[in-house]
Amino acid sequence: MIIAGGFAAARIFSQDGAPMTQASISDTAIATHSAPPDARSGFRLPTHWLGVAPFFIFAMMFLILPTLYLVIGAFQNDQGQYTLDNIRQLFIDKSIRDAYWVSIKISFWSATVGAFIGLAMAIAIVRGGLPAWVRSSTMTFSGVASNFAGVPLAFAFLATLGRLGLVTVLLRGIGIDIYAMGFNVLTSWGLIIVYLFFQIPLMIVIITPAIDGLKREWGEAAATLGATTWQYWRMVVIPVLWPSFLGTVILLFANSFGAIATAYAFTGSSLNIVPIKLYAQIRGDVLHNPHLGYALAFGMIVVTGLANIFYIWFRTRSERWLK
Amino acid sequence: MKTSRFWAWLVFIVGAAYFFIPLIATFEFSLRMRRGEYSFDAYRVVLGDARFQETFAYSVTVAVFTILLGVFLVVPTAYWIRLRMPQLRPIVEFITLLPLVIPAIVIVFGYIRMYGSNSPLPFLGSARGTDALLVIGYATLALPYMYRAVDTGLRTIDVRTLTEAAQILGAGWTTIIARVILPNVLIAVLSGAFLTFAIVIGEFTLASLLNRPAFGPYLQNIGANRAYEPAALAVIAFAITWGCMSVIQILARFAPKSANRPN
Numbered sequence: 049m050i051i052a053g054g055f056a057a058a059r060i061f062s063q064d065g066a067p068m069t070q071a072s073i074s075d076t077a078i079a080t081h082s083a084p085p086d087a088r089s090g091f092r093l094p095t096h097w098l099g100v101a102p103f104f105i106f107a108m109m110f111l112i113l114p115t116l117y118l119v120i121g122a123f124q125n126d127q128g129q130y131t132l133d134n135i136r137q138l139f140i141d142k143s144i145r146d147a148y149w150v151s152i153k154i155s156f157w158s159a160t161v162g163a164f165i166g167l168a169m170a171i172a173i174v175r176g177g178l179p180a181w182v183r184s185s186t187m188t189f190s191g192v193a194s195n196f197a198g199v200p201l202a203f204a205f206l207a208t209l210g211r212l213g214l215v216t217v218l219l220r221g222i223g224i225d226i227y228a229m230g231f232n233v234l235t236s237w238g239l240i241i242v243y244l245f246f247q248i249p250l251m252i253v254i255i256t257p258a259i260d261g262l263k264r265e266w267g268e269a270a271a272t273l274g275a276t277t278w279q280y281w282r283m284v285v286i287p288v289l290w291p292s293f294l295g296t297v298i299l300l301f302a303n304s305f306g307a308i309a310t311a312y313a314f315t316g317s318s319l320n321i322v323p324i325k326l327y328a329q330i331r332g333d334v335l336h337n338p339h340l341g342y343a344l345a346f347g348m349i350v351v352t353g354l355a356n357i358f359y360i361w362f363r364t365r366s367e368r369w370l371k
Numbered sequence: 372m373k374t375s376r377f378w379a380w381l382v383f384i385v386g387a388a389y390f391f392i393p394l395i396a397t398f399e400f401s402l403r404m405r406r407g408e409y410s411f412d413a414y415r416v417v418l419g420d421a422r423f424q425e426t427f428a429y430s431v432t433v434a435v436f437t438i439l440l441g442v443f444l445v446v447p448t449a450y451w452i453r454l455r456m457p458q459l460r461p462i463v464e465f466i467t468l469l470p471l472v473i474p475a476i477v478i479v480f481g482y483i484r485m486y487g488s489n490s491p492l493p494f495l496g497s498a499r500g501t502d503a504l505l506v507i508g509y510a511t512l513a514l515p516y517m518y519r520a521v522d523t524g525l526r527t528i529d530v531r532t533l534t535e536a537a538q539i540l541g542a543g544w545t546t547i548i549a550r551v552i553l554p555n556v557l558i559a560v561l562s563g564a565f566l567t568f569a570i571v572i573g574e575f576t577l578a579s580l581l582n583r584p585a586f587g588p589y590l591q592n593i594g595a596n597r598a599y600e601p602a603a604l605a606v607i608a609f610a611i612t613w614g615c616m617s618v619i620q621i622l623a624r625f626a627p628k629s630a631n632r633p634n
Contacts, residue, residue, distance in 0.1 A: 099451030099544075100459060106444055107466045110507050111514075114481025115473055121484070169386045176379020186383070192609075192616045193390060195566075198573050199590040200608035203601040204393045206594075207400035214396030245393065248386070306474025309575035313591050323476050330480050330580055345477045356472045 115349065121342035134343035141340075143320065148347065151305060151322040154236050158243035159300035165244070166251025167293060173252075174259045187256065190249035197246045202313035205242045209233040234315045242314060243304050250303065251296055258292040258366065288366075295362030302355040306348065322348055394609065401602035413603035422589060430578075430586035433502070434571040437509040438564040441517040442553075444510065446560065449521045450552050453530045467518040470511050479508055479577045501581050508577045513567040520566070524559025525552075527626070558626045562619040569615035573608050 125131045138144050173183040208215050209226075210233055219226055232238065262285060270280040308323035317324055322344065328334045329341040404412040417423055452460050470478070482504055488496035494504040510517075533555065537547045553560065578585035590608070594601040 096455060100448055100456060100463070103444055103448035103463065103466075106507075107469075110482070110511050111466065111469055111473070111478065114478060114485050117485050118477065118481050165386065168382045172379035172382040172386075175375075176383070177376045178379050178383060182383060188616070188620060189390065191620070192613050195569050195616065196609055196612045199575050199587060199594060200573060200605040203590075203594055203605035204397040204609070207602045207605070208393040208396035212400075212598075214399050215392060245390070248389075302472070306476065308474075308476055309587065309591075312575070313594050316595065323474065326476055326480065327576075327580070330476075330483060341480075345480050348474050348477055349472070352472050352474060356468075 118342045118345045119349070121339055122346035124339055126339065134337075134339045135346075137337075137340055138343050138347055144325070144335075144340075144344065147320045147322045147325045148351075150236055150320055152351070154240055154243070154321065155301045155305040158240045158247050158304050159297050161240070162244050162247025162300055163251050163293065163297045166248045167255055167289075169248065170252045170256045170259055174256060186252065190252040193249040194246050194253055197307065198309040199313040201242060201245055202310045205233065205238075205245075206314070209238070209241070234318070236319065239311055239314060239319065242310060243307070247300050247304065250300060254296045254299070255289075255292065258289060262288060291362045291366035295359045295366060298355045298359045298362065302352045302359070305352055305355070397602050397605050397609075401599060401606050404599040413599040414607075417593075417600050417603050417607070426584055426586045426589035429584055430572050430574075433506055433509065433583075433585065434568045436506045437513060437571050438567050440506055440510040441513050441563070441567060442560055445514070445517045445521050445563075446553060446556070447548050449518060449525055450530065450548060453522075453525050454534060464518075467514050471515050475508075475512055475574075475576050476580070478511060479580045482508060483580065495581075501583060505577060505581050505583050505585070508581075509567070509571045509574065512574075512577075513563075513570055516566045516570070517563040520559045520563030521556055524556035524626070528552075528555045558622050562622045562626075565615040565618045565622075569612050572611060 122134050123130055123132065125133060138148070169186070172178065173186050205213075207213050210216065211227060213233075216226060233241070266284050266288075267280060270284055275283070306323060308327060311319055311321060312324055312327065317328055325334075326341070326344050326348065329344060333341065335341055335344070401413045402409040402411065404410060404416070448463065452463055483495065486492050486494035486500075486504060494500040530552070533551050534547055537551045542551065573587050573590060574585070575587035575591055579588045579591070590601070590604055593604060
């Protein structure tokens with residue numbers, strides 16, 4: 049601690065010739081005003097808040113107010129009167145309802161499938177007795193792949209499973225024509241396969257610490273009490289991992305629900321999912337009702353917001369065990 | 372034990388195959404431009420494309436400004452929260468997590484409605500203003516990562532002692548933040564910066580909806596109109612992401628590990 053302080057003080061001095069005199073001359077005014085943090089008394093509230101003001105103003109202007117603007121707009125009609133019509137319209141309008149349904153379906157499946165595969169891989173690298181390099185390289189790769197989303201990811205899968213993609217061509221070479229069998233990568237299932245490319249690594253990154261948190265002693269204690277491997281898993285591992293697993297599934301859900309770039313680059317505007325619909329609405333008011341557009345955005349916030357509330361709830365539950 | 376190791380290898384190899392086959396396929400596809408033989412033609416075409424150079428340079432510039440804005444915004448705030456206003460920590464943490472809750476497309480939708488050319492703050496009235504709004508939007512998207520990185524960095528140094536030492540030596544707040552705190556959390560700031568860079572460089576939604584000539588919309592446009600170039604671009608984009616993540620990993624090795632104080 050003292051070393052750190054001394055080091056920093058040394059930094060101040062070592063920067064250039066005689067900074068101490070420079071500092072004491074140029075900053076006298078500031079120094080006398082605010083020098084000893086706890087010595088001032090009485091009127092100090094304003095300066096106190098000044099330090100965080102830029103952040104709060106920024107968050108207000110560029111995060112909270114723009115969102116509120118849409119949320120309030122979702123509950124208004126053209127005349128500015130308050131109404132629930134737009135929200136009701138979300139459920140009545142068939143194409144909007146379908147878009148939400150497809151979005152939820154894609155997010156649900158990519159999250160669940162991604163979570164189970166990610167969990168299996170995480171258990172394999174942590175508990176499977178594999179060499180250490182497997183774990184470290186998997187973790188590094190997961191860090192990269194969980195951030196490799198957007199437009200390039202769509203290109204990668206078109207080059208793999210598209211009509212001229214490597215896998216398609218190779219399979220055709222051995223007599224399996226997947227496109228003749230009805231496979232098409234430009235569908236919701238294709239998109240789920242693509243989303244797994246960032247969902248699985250994200251699961252691995254988040255769940256590995258939780259698996260590390262399973263103490264060896266618990267296994268030994270269970271074995272001492274005569275538990276079989278299956279009983280150990282069913283009565284110890286699964287109950288302990290369950291909350292963090294579910295929490296992460298929900299996080300993955302929200303993660304794919306708001307994603308648009310991959311889907312848009314992949315299928316253009318042909319796939320009817322909520323983010324693409326909202327994109328088209330922002331571009332050219334395809335719903336012919338700006339306030340319905342706000343309601344569409346509001347619906348997205350509700351879904352991802354609910355997902356995050358559940359995530360936080362599960363995470364606090366999981367922290368009980370995984371200290 | 373033996374069977375469990377067999378299953379572990381099996382799971383790992385099948386998983387690894389899912390991740391490596393698309394990468395190999397993309398690379399192979401990107402080499403197929405010349406008929407009948409492998410060549411780097413697609414890369415030559417892409418790298419020689421003036422639009423590629425312009426949009427890439429534009430996105431790099433935007434990323435640099437985003438990182439600067441993020442640092443200016445996050446470092447003083449996180450520092451001040453640690454030093455003086457720990458009671459605000461939950462609120463600030465909640466706000467920094469909001470960009471993960473509110474989808475980017477919703478945030479930019481709000482910007483477009485609020486800062487149009489007829490609004491009191493007409494960011495969208497001019498190209499420069501829109502650029503500024505794009506940087507602001509990216510800084511908002513990067514806020515969760517930047518704040519967490521800096522806050523973790525601050526946890527490993529003794530903020531209060533450093534501040535008092537600097538104040539005894541006569542330093543003002545600007546000096547303290549710029550020349551005492553920032554150098555001490557530089558590694559954390561840099562890893563936040565590289566993550567920001569990786570996010571911003573190919574971002575599509577904001578740039579496209581704000582109509583800026585960025586790399587993301589360029590990628591999308593190439594993808595819709597060309598055959599082999601997209602694969603080459605995907606390989607380049609993956610290399611950039613990989614590069615950023617490697618730098619973060621290397622930086623993590625230099626970062627101080629232990630916390631000096633519990634909080």
